[in-house]
Amino acid sequence: MTDLPAPPAAQTAGLALPAIGVSRQPDHREFNRLYRSEMGRVTVFLLNLGASPYEAADAAHEAFLTLLPDKWRDLEYPGAWLRTVAYRKYLAQTVQRALPTDPVPDRPGGTCPMELVLLTEEQNDVLEALRLLTPAERHAVVWKMDGFTHEETARATDKDPAAVRQAYARGRKRLISILVLRKGDDSGE
Structure with a gap:
């Protein structure tokens, strides 16, 4: 194999040439x-x-x-x-x-997001109870459930931290009472 002469410096000034054999794909x-x-x-x-x-x-x-x-x-x-x-x-x-x-098409290849997210009976009960909260309460509770502080939630949702804290307190109280009532109904009390 013959070596090619290097291009004149004037032609390559300011250009970044990739090294041969080095992938330019980002990591x-x-x-x-x-x-x-x-x-x-x-x-x-x-x-x-x-x-x-x-x-x-x-x-x-x-x-x-x-x-x-x-x-x-x-x-x-x-x-x-x-x-x-x-x-x-x-x-x-x-x-x-x-x-x-339009009719909803069948998903090709049997891909289903439920294969990645399997919920227990208890998690399904919590999902149903969350749907009974107001949107503000639901947001505050769900962000907290996901591990975010009230301040982080407020920053991400452009709300006042005090409002997020108050919505969380109300939502948590309602969520607990809903779940306790359901548990009592399930046990036959």
Whole structure:
């Protein structure tokens, strides 16, 4: 094999030439780690806010798509950002499906988000009880269930931390009373 002469310096000034044999593909291991750690959690977060399993999975995937190609590297709080964007994507789905015109197609390949998110009977009871809370209470409780502080929730949702704390306290109290009543009904009391 013959060596090619180097191009004149004037032609390559300011250009970054890739080294031969070195891949220019970005390293996506960190993104994959973020995806694996947050995808199921964001999906459950949306389920807790009232989405169906398919709606939750679609909205969570759409939120992750907005992170590509490199936006995810610049986020200070990717978990909160993903939940906020996924919730907005879910709400957009709700508006779009208000007037269905086409039949829902079968999902190809047997893919089902429920394979990734399996809920226990207790979790299903909590989901049903969450649906009985007001939207503000539900949001505060679900963000807290997902491990966020009231201050983080307030920052992510553009609300006052005191309002988030108050909604959480009311929601938690109502949630407990709903679940206690249901447990009493189930045991035959």
